Amino acid sequence: MRAVTRRQVLLGSAAATLSALVGACAPRAVATPTPPAPTSAVTAETHPTESPPTPAPATTATATTATATAATATAATADAPTAPPPTAPPTSAAKEPSPTPLGAADMAVVRGADPAATGAVAAATERALAAIGGIERFVKPGYDVIIKPNICNANHGPEYASTTNPEVVAALVRMCLGAGAKRVRAMDYPFSGTAARAYVTSGIEEAVRAAGGEMEVMAPMAYVEADIPEGQDIKRWPFYQPILEADLVINVPIAKHHSLARLTLAGKNLLGVIDNRSAIHRNMGARIADLASHVRPQLTVMDAVRILMANGPTGGNLNDVKQIETVIAGADWVAVDAYATSLFGLRPEDVSYIAAAAERGLGTTDLDSMEVAELDLGGMAYIPRQHP
Numbered sequence: 001m002r003a004v005t006r007r008q009v010l011l012g013s014a015a016a017t018l019s020a021l022v023g024a025c026a027p028r029a030v031a032t033p034t035p036p037a038p039t040s041a042v043t044a045e046t047h048p049t050e051s052p053p054t055p056a057p058a059t060t061a062t063a064t065t066a067t068a069t070a071a072t073a074t075a076a077t078a079d080a081p082t083a084p085p086p087t088a089p090p091t092s093a094a095k096e097p098s099p100t101p102l103g104a105a106d107m108a109v110v111r112g113a114d115p116a117a118t119g120a121v122a123a124a125t126e127r128a129l130a131a132i133g134g135i136e137r138f139v140k141p142g143y144d145v146i147i148k149p150n151i152c153n154a155n156h157g158p159e160y161a162s163t164t165n166p167e168v169v170a171a172l173v174r175m176c177l178g179a180g181a182k183r184v185r186a187m188d189y190p191f192s193g194t195a196a197r198a199y200v201t202s203g204i205e206e207a208v209r210a211a212g213g214e215m216e217v218m219a220p221m222a223y224v225e226a227d228i229p230e231g232q233d234i235k236r237w238p239f240y241q242p243i244l245e246a247d248l249v250i251n252v253p254i255a256k257h258h259s260l261a262r263l264t265l266a267g268k269n270l271l272g273v274i275d276n277r278s279a280i281h282r283n284m285g286a287r288i289a290d291l292a293s294h295v296r297p298q299l300t301v302m303d304a305v306r307i308l309m310a311n312g313p314t315g316g317n318l319n320d321v322k323q324i325e326t327v328i329a330g331a332d333w334v335a336v337d338a339y340a341t342s343l344f345g346l347r348p349e350d351v352s353y354i355a356a357a358a359e360r361g362l363g364t365t366d367l368d369s370m371e372v373a374e375l376d377l378g379g380m381a382y383i384p385r386q387h388p
Contacts, residue, residue, distance in 0.1 A: 098298070098331065104133035105373035107330035109339065112377025113305045114325050121167035121305055121327070122174075124377050128301065128329035129175060131373040138299045138331075141180030143247040147172055147213070148297070149186060150254050150269050151202045153314045154193025158203050161306040161322075162315045164254045166207035168303045168327060172250060173213035184213040185242075188272045192314060216242075223275045230293040230360070233286040238275035243295060251297035251333060255340045256308035256315070260284070264313055265340050266300045266333040267292055267353040285352025289360050292333070292353075296362070300336045302328035304343055325377075334363020335370060 100106050108131035113124035129135050139145060149164035156162050169186055176184045186208045190198040195217045199205035205215045223238040231237075243249060253269035260281060261268055267288050271277045273295060280287045304326040308315045315321070324343065330336045334357045338348040348354045348365035358365045 098137055100331070100371075101133040101137060104137075105131045106332065106370040107328065107335055107339065107367075108132050108373045108375065110327050110329075110375045110377055112325055113327050115165070115167070115305055115323070120325075120377060121165055122171040124305075124325075124327040125168050125171040125301065125329075126175065127375060127377065128327045131375060132329055132331070135172075135175040135179050138248055138250075139176050139179035139181050140247070141182075143176075143179075143181045144245075145176045145181045145184045145248045145250065146243060146246040147176075147184065147186040147208075147250045147252055148243070148269065148272060149188060149202075149204060149252040149303075150256075150264065150272070151188035151195070151198045151204055152190050152192065152272075154190060154198035154201045155314060156316055157201060159306070159321070160315045160318065161254060161256060161308040161320075162313060163198075163202040164204065164252050165303045165305045166203040168301060168305070169204055169252055170207035170211040170213075172252065172301060173208055173211035176248075176250075177212050181248075185216045186213055187216040187218050187240075189218045189240075191277075220275075226294065228290050228294045231290040232360075233283055234290045237291065237294075239294070240273050240275075243273045248299070249295065249297040251300045252303065253300075254303040254307070255343055257310050257312035257320075257344070259312060261353065262346065262351050263341065263344060265337040265351070265354070266297075266302065267337055267351075267357060270295055270297075285356040288353035289356040289362060292357055292362055293360065297333060298331060300330060300333040302336050302340055304328060304340065307343055309344065332363040332370075334358050334365060335367060338365040338367060339372070 108128040110124040110128045110131070113121045115121055147169060149169050151163050153162060158165055173184050173186070186204060187195075188198075189195060192198075193201075199215050199217075208215055218240050222241050224241045224244075225236055226239045226244060227236050228234060251266050251269055253264065253266045256264050258264040258268065261284055270288065270291055271280055274280070274291060280291070304324055306321050306323050308320055309322050310320045311317060326343070328336050328339055334348075334354060337351070337354045338358075341348050341351060341354070348358065354365065357363055364370070
C-alpha cells in the first residue's frame with residue numbers, strides 16, 4: 001500500500017476547499033450596492049503613484065475635472081499636499097494575516113489562466129484562494145472589504161499589462177460577497193489621467209460593478225496624517241483613511257517592469273493608498289517597507305496573466321507584454337513578491353523594497369521554508385517551481 005504524502009493531503013484539502021468555495025459563490029440574494037454617481041460627473045485630482053524615468057521638478061498638483069469621455073490624459077506631480085491633511089484617529093491598520101489553516105498551502109501559484117478562454121482567469125483566481133484555505137479564511141460576515149488593484153493610468157486597456165486584469169478583481173469581489181462581506185470596494189489613484197477615465201479604460205469598473213462591488217474615487221480630503229509606529233525612514237505620512245479603517249485590504253497588483261524600482265509588485269502597489277507619493281521614490285526600498293508596516297494587507301493576489309517585461313510602469317507596446325497565464329495568492333505579500341521576481345529572471349534581493357521588507361520581518365523571501373502549491377488549472381498536480 002502506498003504511503004500518502006503531505007502534498008497529496010494538501011491537494012485533497014485544496015480540492016475539498018475549492019468545492020466548498022464554488023458552493024459559496026453560487027448565486028444568492030445579496031443587497032446590490034448603490035452605484036456611485038456617473039463617472040462623467042466626478043471631479044478628481046490626479047496624484048502621481050509612480051515617477052517617470054527622469055523625475056521632473058516638483059510642481060503643485062491642481063484639480064482636474066474628469067469625464068469618462070475625456071480624450072487627453074493628464075498627470076500632476078506633487079512633493080507635498082497643498083494643505084496639511086487632518087490627523088488620523090488611532091487605527092488598527094497593521095492587521096496581521098490569519099495563520100495558514102491545517103492542510104492548506106502558504107502560497108498558491110496557479111497556471112493556465114488563459115485570458116482568451118471564458119472564465120479561465122476567474123477559475124484560476126478561485127483555485128488559488130481555495131489552495132490557501134479559501135476566501136472565508138480572510139472574509140468574515142459583515143466585513144468592509146477594500147480591493148486595491150493597480151489602475152495607474154488611463155491610457156491603455158488590460159491587454160497592455162500595465163493595469164490589473166479585470167477578471168481577477170471581479171472574481172475576488174464575487175468571492176468576498178459570497179463569504180458575507182457587507183461592502184466590497186475597489187479603488188486606486190492613477191498618476192496618468194483621472195480615476196474616472198482610468199477605471200473605464202482598464203475595464204475594472206465594468207467588471208467590479210457587474211460582480212456586485214463598488215468603484216470608489218479616492219477623494220483628496222479623505223487622506224489623513226497617520227503615525228507609522230514601525231517606520232524607520234519615515235515616521236508619519238498621509239494615508240487614505242478608508243484603507244486604514246477597512247476590515248480587510250486585498251492587494252491585487254499586476255507584475256510588471258518599472259524604470260526606477262525594477263519591478264512593480266505588491267509592495268510598490270501600496271503607493272496607491274497614500275498621498276505625496278513622489279517623495280517615496282527617494283530611498284524607495286526603506287520607505288515602501290515603512291508604509292507596508294502600517295497598512296499590511298492581509299491577502300495579496302498577484303495578476304501575472306499578462307506581465308509587462310519592459311518600458312514600465314505604463315508600457316504601451318504589445319511587444320513588451322508576455323502572456324504567462326498565472327495567478328499567485330498568499331497572506332505574505334513579501335513571499336508573493338519574492339516568487340514574482342523569478343518571472344522576470346530576477347531574485348528578491350534585486351528589488352530594494354522586497355529586501356527591506358524581509359529584513360524588517362514583514363514577510364519572508366525564503367520560499368523553501370513555505371508550502372507552495374503550484375497548480376495547473378487543468379488539474380491539481382504540482383508543477384516544478386520556477387523560482388531560482
